[in-house]
Amino acid sequence: xxxxxxxxxxxxxxxxxxxxxxxxxxxxxxxxxxxxxxxxxxxxxxxxxxxxxxxxxxxxxxxxxxxxxxxxxxxxxxxxxxxxxxxxxxxxxxxxxxxxxxxxxxxxxxxxxx
Ligand SMILES: C[S@@+](CC[C@H](N)C(=O)[O-])C[C@H]1O[C@@H](n2cnc3c(N)ncnc32)[C@H](O)[C@@H]1O
Numbered sequence: 001x002x003x004x005x006x007x008x009x010x011x012x013x014x015x016x017x018x019x020x021x022x023x024x025x026x027x028x029x030x031x032x033x034x035x036x037x038x039x040x041x042x043x044x045x046x047x048x049x050x051x052x053x054x055x056x057x058x059x060x061x062x063x064x065x066x067x068x069x070x071x072x073x074x075x076x077x078x079x080x081x082x083x084x085x086x087x088x089x090x091x092x093x094x095x096x097x098x099x100x101x102x103x104x105x106x107x108x109x110x111x112x113x114x
Contacts, residue, residue: 037097
């Protein structure tokens with residue numbers, strides 16, 4: 001199996017657990033999901049068939065890889081601390097990108113309304 005496929009497969013079980021948690025929290029199929037810091041080899045690949053995913057990331061390279069893998073998703077270039085999309089979402093997922101926020105001010109900025 002190619003390394004990228006292997007890395008993708010690593011995300012599948014986690015993505016299933018996340019999808020179950022989102023449904024349990026009341027998100028409906030097709031619900032609007034914002035995933036902050038989508039990366040390239042990603043959880044969203046396994047969520048995009050069930051939710052309408054919007055995927056921001058500050059790295060153009062990561063976005064290019066994610067666009068290729070997840071053509072049905074909306075992508076956006078931006079930093080979660082300052083990104084303002086002017087849209088409303090039913091759920092926000094911050095998975096494996098929280099570690100980039102190193103201060104309380106960063107956390108508060110990322111938690112501000114979009
Ligand atoms: C491990 S990857 C993402 C994994 C992805 N969330 C998943 O679960 O498959 C972490 C990503 O966080 C992004 N990132 C780092 N700092 C960020 C910030 N301030 N705002 C948004 N994304 C950020 C990086 O560019 C990188 O693509």
